[in-house]
Amino acid sequence: MFNRIQTHLATATNRRRLNLAVLVIPATVWLFFFFVLPLFMVLLYSVLERGTYGGVEWQFTLSNYERLFNPIYWGVLGRSLWLALFTTVACLLVGYPLAFFIASRPPQWRNTLLLLVIIPFWTNFLVRIYAWIIILRQEGVINVLLSSLHLINQPLDLLFNSFAVTVGLVYGYLPFMILPLYATLERFDFALLDAAQDLGANDLKTFVRIVLPLTLRGIVAGSLLVFIPAVGEFITPDILGGAKTLMMGNLVQNQFLGARHWPFGSVLSIVMIVIVLIPILIYFRVADEKLKAN
Amino acid sequence: MKLAIELVDVGKTFQGQNQRDFRAIDQLNLQIRDGEFFSLLGPSGCGKTTILRMIAGFESPTVGEVFIHGEAMGDRPPFHRPVNTVFQNYALFPHLTVAQNVAFGLEMEGVPQTHIRSRVGDALALVKLNGLENRHPRQLSGGQQQRVALARALVKQPEVLLFDEPLGALDLKLRKAMQLELKAMQQQVGITFVYVTHDQEEALTMSDRIAVLSEGKVLQVGTPTEIYEEPSCRFVADFIGESNFLIGQVIEQANGGLVVLVDGELTLSVPYEPELPVGKVVTLVIRPEKVTIHPQTHSDPLALQGTIRDVVYLGTDTRFVVQLTSKSTLIIRRQNLHPGKLDTFTVGEAVKIRVAPNSMRVLPEGSLGPEAASGVLHLP
Numbered sequence: 129m130f131n132r133i134q135t136h137l138a139t140a141t142n143r144r145r146l147n148l149a150v151l152v153i154p155a156t157v158w159l160f161f162f163f164v165l166p167l168f169m170v171l172l173y174s175v176l177e178r179g180t181y182g183g184v185e186w187q188f189t190l191s192n193y194e195r196l197f198n199p200i201y202w203g204v205l206g207r208s209l210w211l212a213l214f215t216t217v218a219c220l221l222v223g224y225p226l227a228f229f230i231a232s233r234p235p236q237w238r239n240t241l242l243l244l245v246i247i248p249f250w251t252n253f254l255v256r257i258y259a260w261i262i263i264l265r266q267e268g269v270i271n272v273l274l275s276s277l278h279l280i281n282q283p284l285d286l287l288f289n290s291f292a293v294t295v296g297l298v299y300g301y302l303p304f305m306i307l308p309l310y311a312t313l314e315r316f317d318f319a320l321l322d323a324a325q326d327l328g329a330n331d332l333k334t335f336v337r338i339v340l341p342l343t344l345r346g347i348v349a350g351s352l353l354v355f356i357p358a359v360g361e362f363i364t365p366d367i368l369g370g371a372k373t374l375m376m377g378n379l380v381q382n383q384f385l386g387a388r389h390w391p392f393g394s395v396l397s398i399v400m401i402v403i404v405l406i407p408i409l410i411y412f413r414v415a416d417e418k419l420k421a422n
Numbered sequence: 423m424k425l426a427i428e429l430v431d432v433g434k435t436f437q438g439q440n441q442r443d444f445r446a447i448d449q450l451n452l453q454i455r456d457g458e459f460f461s462l463l464g465p466s467g468c469g470k471t472t473i474l475r476m477i478a479g480f481e482s483p484t485v486g487e488v489f490i491h492g493e494a495m496g497d498r499p500p501f502h503r504p505v506n507t508v509f510q511n512y513a514l515f516p517h518l519t520v521a522q523n524v525a526f527g528l529e530m531e532g533v534p535q536t537h538i539r540s541r542v543g544d545a546l547a548l549v550k551l552n553g554l555e556n557r558h559p560r561q562l563s564g565g566q567q568q569r570v571a572l573a574r575a576l577v578k579q580p581e582v583l584l585f586d587e588p589l590g591a592l593d594l595k596l597r598k599a600m601q602l603e604l605k606a607m608q609q610q611v612g613i614t615f616v617y618v619t620h621d622q623e624e625a626l627t628m629s630d631r632i633a634v635l636s637e638g639k640v641l642q643v644g645t646p647t648e649i650y651e652e653p654s655c656r657f658v659a660d661f662i663g664e665s666n667f668l669i670g671q672v673i674e675q676a677n678g679g680l681v682v683l684v685d686g687e688l689t690l691s692v693p694y695e696p697e698l699p700v701g702k703v704v705t706l707v708i709r710p711e712k713v714t715i716h717p718q719t720h721s722d723p724l725a726l727q728g729t730i731r732d733v734v735y736l737g738t739d740t741r742f743v744v745q746l747t748s749k750s751t752l753i754i755r756r757q758n759l760h761p762g763k764l765d766t767f768t769v770g771e772a773v774k775i776r777v778a779p780n781s782m783r784v785l786p787e788g789s790l791g792p793e794a795a796s797g798v799l800h801l802p
């Protein structure tokens with residue numbers, strides 16, 4: 129009898145294991161063909177010679193990597209990192225108070241406010257970025273407004289520079305910061321604010337000691353969601369940055385489509401992957417230590 | 423008598439939706455003495471939490487003033503008031519350990535680290551939580567979390583400790599144990615406790631004095647005995663314990679007392695309350711345990727005649743429902759002290775009941791209702 133039960137339990141767990149396996153099959157297939165395989169190809173291409181009209185020659189070389197020592201690329205890399213970092217911080221500074229505001233509204237208001245955050249997604253990204261040209265250009269909305277108020281004598285140079293790119297990036301990625309922040313803040317127990325104040329903490333201390341640590345997850349998640357795609361951006365700098373504000377994404381795009389240098393494009397992609405991996409690894413290391421500490 | 427807290431003409435109006443204002447607290451006056459265990463008791467929504475939050479500084483009164491130890495609080499923020507709160511759902515900081523939670527308030531005060539350690543240890547010992555210092559709140563049972571919340575407030579050595587239904591989330595047995603423990607602790611540390619509850623039994627068990635609230639107003643303030651034995655109005659009598667209400671009319675004043683005609687058919691004499699004039703409609707409050715029930719053979723000139731309508735055995739006691747007049751029934755509780763030897767009664771049986779005259783409370787309120795008016799004296 130006991131054995132029968134055991135066998136039964138055993139088949140039950142086996143069945144469950146089988147079910148679980150079935151559940152991950154689609155994702156595994158997808159990831160293999162569209163992530164692992166391409167990644168492997170990028171790695172492979174990066175150590176091959178370039179083909180004349182794109183593609184590769186099957187000849188091993190490390191010369192593509194040597195090209196990285198050219199300071200031109202360092203400048204682009206530095207600008208990419210700097211713009212992405214600045215975008216992340218700006219999104220955080222704008223997004224956090226907004227997410228806090230939304231999360232502390234009565235429940236019936238929250239969804240409406242959140243909808244307002246998401247509405248821009250209904251319009252095509254390209255259209256929204258082009259709209260910024262109309263706003264920022266010399267005879268654009270801002271310049272016309274300022275000069276009609278006689279605040280400026282000649283139009284400001286707002287377009288085709290780092291400023292325009294940053295504005296575009298912050299605008300484009302703000303929702304990606306707000307949504308994860310809102311998700312953590314919504315679960316935040318606002319009674320904790322009362323408790324902290326009751327125990328003698330003023331507003332600043334309450335924020336630093338209670339709110340910040342308890343919403344750190346949202347901050348990190350939001351920052352990663354903004355930083356990672358922002359580093360690799362090429363549409364926004366292409367449209368708003370003009371020729372002067374190249375980012376890594378533009379460079380990669382250039383190598384594949386313009387210069388037809390697939391191996392060097394692959395090298396640049398790998399550099400970007402490594403850069404993006406660093407903050408993620410740091411995040412997991414910190415989260416891990418937190419887990420161990422508890 | 424030194425006052426710990428005084429509320430003078432305090433009112434609180436909330437701006438509701440659609441521009442409709444809601445007056446949660448109305449013209450409230452309360453005096454809480456230094457060192458006493460004071461309970462705010464009332465049904466849900468009567469404004470208990472609002473009062474507590476005004477004392478703590480989370481809400482400011484629309485009108486009136488809150489004094490703590492004689493000092494007007496005005497708009498002083500919570501972190502500058504000498505009171506601490508134990509919140510209904512504890513509001514423990516989930517990312518901090520038990521010890522860090524308790525230490526938080528001291529760190530905010532700027533107490534040196536070495537003192538913090540010893541004071542946190544003392545506070546945790548007081549609530550019997552030693553050994554759990556390094557746990558996180560989610561790793562504690564409800565009762566343990568409750569103790570952390572208590573230690574976190576106690577460690578600040580406030581002059582007044584505020585409790586908002588702190589035992590609401592605990593099961594009955596634990597709640598009873600914690601009631602006694604809290605009471606003992608209050609006597610040990612000697613600080614003023616202001617305790618919000620909607621559980622009348624809890625308030626009676628723990629309090630030195632109780633304020634009974636309804637719809638933002640104080641109906642009665644007094645010791646548990648006063649509140650139970652001498653309720654000031656029908657609401658209090660109904661809310662605290664179980665009560666029978668008989669509506670009647672004064673028909674005679676005699677020997678410093680009254681004779682009351684109940685439902686136009688039964689006269690009861692009340693040996694006190696001579697001020698009530700003849701013709702006045704009154705409510706008689708009779709507690710179920712203060713009525714005795716006897717077999718028909720019982721010979722007592724003051725006994726009343728009744729018929730058993732229902733008998734319910736409740737373990738500690740038995741509950742009888744007795745038809746007293748054509749319109750009124752009386753609930754009677756009898757303790758099951760010697761079950762084998764007690765008289766047994768069956769439904770439908772005619773019995774005699776005895777209401778101790780001095781256990782009846784006469785309230786000068788109530789209306790006879792249109793259908794009752796016929797059999798009653800109409801006096802000028």
Ligand SMILES: Nc1ncnc2c1ncn2[C@@H]1O[C@H](COP(=O)(O)OP(=O)(O)OP(=O)(O)O)[C@@H](O)[C@H]1O
Pocket residue numbers: 436437438444446464465466467468469470471472473620
């Ligand atoms: N911020 C607010 N805005 C509007 N109305 C409020 C607000 N806070 C409380 N009220 C109302 O004031 C009344 C009293 O609320 P309060 O929370 O003080 O009740 P309570 O006696 O503590 O009830 P409970 O026993 O259910 O906790 C309620 O009718 C409530 O709806």
Ligand SMILES: [Mg+2]
Pocket residue numbers: 470471472586
């Ligand atoms: Mg309440």
